[in-house]
Amino acid sequence: MNDILLKSATELADLLVTGELTSVELTTLSLERIKKFNPTINAFLHVDEEGALATAAEIDARRAAGEKLGRLAGIPIAIKDNIVIEGMPTTCGSKMLDGWLPPYNATVIQRIRDAGMPIVGKTNMDEFAMGSSTEFSAFGPTKNPWDTDRIPGGSGGGSAAAVAAYMVPLALGSDTGGSIRQPGSVTGTVGVKPTYGAVSRYGLIAMASSLDQIGPVTRTVADAAALQEVIAGHDELDSTSLPNPVQKLEELVNAAGDVKGLKIGIVEQLSGEGFDKGVSEQFDATIARLEEAGAEVVTVSCPSFDYALSAYYLIMPAEVSSNMARFDGMRFGLRAEPTEGPVTAERVMAESRGQGFGDEVKRRIILGTHVLSTGNYDAYYGAAQKVRTLVQRDLEEAFAKVDVLVTPTSPTVAFKFGEKVDDPMAMYLNDLATIPANLAGIPGMSVPCGLSQGLPVGFQVLAPTYRDDLMYEVAAAVEAGAGNVPGSCPAVEWENN
DSSP states (O other), rough: GGGGGGOOHHHHHHHHHOOOOOOOHHHHHHHHHHHHHHHHHHHHEEEHHHHOOOOHHHHHHHHTTTOOOOOOTOOOOOEETTTTTBOOOOOOOOOTTTTOOSSSOOOOHHHHHTTTOEEEEEEEEEEEOOOOOSSSOOOOOOOTTBBTBBBOOSSSSHHHHHTTTTOOSEEEEEEESSSHHHHHHHHHHHEEEEOTTTTTTTOOOSTTTTTTOOOEEEHHHHHHHHHHHHHBBBBBTTOOOOOOOOOOOOHHHHHHHOOOOOOEEGGGHHHTTOOOOHHHHHHHHHHHHHHTTOOOOEEEEEEEEEHHHHHHHHHHHHHHHHHHHHBBBSSBBBOOSSSSOOOOHHHHHHHHHHHSSOOOHHHHHHHHHHHSSTIIIIIIIIIIHHHHHHHHHHHHHHHOOOOOOOOSSSSSSSBBBTSTTHHHHHHHHTTTHHHHHHHTTOOOEEEEEEEEEEEEHHHHHHHHTTHHHHHHHHHHHHHHTTSSSSOOOGGHHHGOO
């Protein structure tokens, strides 16, 4: 394997500045690796070789002319297939949108283009971001580069696998209940859900609007910091966008390392029982390293977390039911007409949605429609929103006592394909530790902390709203203490097999 691809995005950016590497050379290496290994991994649904190389050549020319460029100019990036790019196929992993070419760019895409980053393609995902394993894509599952018999997490398994397999140094994902962080945990990558509203959602095809958040997928905390600086900032096109200035996160990460005086809280409800032994051992070892570095570690209780998973799986399907209503064969998406009988609006909708949506999407639409129906709204959806408020209050009280909260990111390491696909409840439990951050809108990050059964384990850092900087500071200390993940992803050696 070319050693260039093993370097972090920030290391590559430095090589581009010094002239030791060109963007065309780097992008070509990335595209060649995608071409060679994507048939095995299925991380990409679409590759834009021509467009990526054209951007790379433009950046090289501008750099040669002495133009001042952004920090990540010339670094290739992959985009989860629910973020729209003008003229590039966007499917959300669904037959419903197969072949659709968006007429506009998402705000994050415009910012990436303005930063001069070549977009190499769109990555695979669970259909409309509904899943925890990327087994629910209409275009086949993505495989985990650590073990191709295992899942890469979901819904953003394609972005995580692409970064873990050294196909690209950077990717974007979306996180509704853990869809960046859980794939990060099981693929040994860094996955970040910024504070809700810190990154514009304009151009993200909505799953559950009050929970969705775009964020970075990288191999190092510094890379995530640099990428978040590119995509963050207020956007007038997104009514939930925060007016806060963009934080200088990479600078903070590079200066981080001293956690003396920081108070770190272990969430009582998200540790111990329900987590694999190996996951708990790596979590405990990471806590011990933080204590050795001078952090004060205490246990805090968030009683409402016992009900967070149930509340999420009522609020999220309700919003899914509303957001998916537009895909009816008449306004948006696949149109399928009945083969027999009259062609009525009702029958066209039924046929289109029946053919266009997969089982998991249908399951969530049905559940969401049920909880919003007359007679059930207060009992289910209304009660779930009350639990959401309790989660927010518990977190406020916890952050009054500690600087950050920490948990294992996922209860298990990557499981094998088919192991949970027929058991929705077992699948939903993968989001146990990640969901509270989405319900409360706080930032969360998964950073690799070790191995269990030869597979990556993720350590989650949660910080108060607007304190993404504090989250990055602690995550950098975790990364430094772990020496990144001990061992190397087998993807490094694929060329030799």
